[in-house]
Amino acid sequence: MRIDLHTHSFASDGTDSPSEVVRAADAAGLDVVALTDHDSMVGLEDAAETAGALGINFVPGVEVSCTHRGVSIHVLAYWPDPSHPDIVSMLERTRAARIDRAKEMVRLIGLDYSLTWEDVLEYAGNADTVGRPHIADALVARGAFANRDDAFAVVLAGNSDYFVPHYAPDVLDAVRTLRSTGAVPVFAHPGADGRGQVVPTSAIEAMARAGLVGLEVEHRDHSEVQRGRLARIAERLDLVHTGASDYHGTGKLNQLGENVTSPAAFEALQALRG
Ligand code: AMP
Ligand code: FE
Ligand code: FE
Numbered sequence: 001m002r003i004d005l006h007t008h009s010f011a012s013d014g015t016d017s018p019s020e021v022v023r024a025a026d027a028a029g030l031d032v033v034a035l036t037d038h039d040s041m042v043g044l045e046d047a048a049e050t051a052g053a054l055g056i057n058f059v060p061g062v063e064v065s066c067t068h069r070g071v072s073i074h075v076l077a078y079w080p081d082p083s084h085p086d087i088v089s090m091l092e093r094t095r096a097a098r099i100d101r102a103k104e105m106v107r108l109i110g111l112d113y114s115l116t117w118e119d120v121l122e123y124a125g126n127a128d129t130v131g132r133p134h135i136a137d138a139l140v141a142r143g144a145f146a147n148r149d150d151a152f153a154v155v156l157a158g159n160s161d162y163f164v165p166h167y168a169p170d171v172l173d174a175v176r177t178l179r180s181t182g183a184v185p186v187f188a189h190p191g192a193d194g195r196g197q198v199v200p201t202s203a204i205e206a207m208a209r210a211g212l213v214g215l216e217v218e219h220r221d222h223s224e225v226q227r228g229r230l231a232r233i234a235e236r237l238d239l240v241h242t243g244a245s246d247y248h249g250t251g252k253l254n255q256l257g258e259n260v261t262s263p264a265a266f267e268a269l270q271a272l273r274g
């Protein structure tokens with residue numbers, strides 16, 4: 001059994017359609033795949049339908065942008081209730097804030113590079129959630145950078161002068177909301193230090209008390225040392241130890257199935273589904 005519980009479609013910042021993500025997962029020999037777009041659930045219906053036709057096990061999900069004391073945190077939520085008003089309004093507020101934030105970043109970048117908001121809209125055409133990768137695509141199309149990675153390294157990084165943060169719910173509130181509505185929250189890439197700050201163990205403990213179910217230990221952005229530290233924390237706090245690719249189509253190097261979740265861990269997640 002090969003289980004990949006973290007992927008993105010063009011409903012957020014991936015490059016495949018939701019159906020294409022599922023088809024690619026099936027072609028890659030996966031038995032279970034979750035679609036977890038940033039702050040959006042619009043791709044879940046199409047993905048589930050394609051999975052049903054192919055006979056691959058599909059897990060609906062969403063990757064919820066959150067903050068903890070000013071640090072950005074991502075929480076994967078499996079089996080979210082797509083019509084629960086608390087979840088719908090939480091995600092709507094973040095998506096709206098992301099548009100204002102992207103416009104402001106484009107305005108700042110536009111002072112030094114040839115870039116307009118219309119350029120970005122061209123690359124965010126399928127997206128329900130706008131993100132920095134769409135700004136990257138527009139800059140690449142304008143010839144300013146060779147690829148998304150290069151654009152991130154220079155103008156889109158969290159410590160760049162052009163970076164603007166956006167509203168996101170407090171992580172403890174988000175975890176409580178998700179858990180109390182039957183979703184299964186897992187802390188995504190908890191060891192990644194994209195903005196130069198690794199989330200402290202005390203924050204993971206607070207998230208566990210709020211209802212966190214798992215830690216995504218196996219992830220491309222984690223070193224072996226980080227995986228060891230996170231595996232020990234998961235063991236101690238009785239959190240499910242997961243792993244996944246964080247596939248973004250051609251938008252990132254991450255390949256489907258490059259990190260996976262064990263069947264026992266997947267069963268533990270399913271058992272906590274509300
Ligand atoms: P945002 O959600 O707008 O804050 O942008 C963050 C997203 O950008 C993450 O979800 C990643 O998928 C993507 N990202 C971060 N760094 C890179 C990179 N170097 N190359 C491509 N995509 C990246
Ligand atoms: Fe992403
Ligand atoms: Fe993430």
Ligand code: ZN
Pocket residue numbers: 006007008063188246
């Ligand atoms: Zn992700």
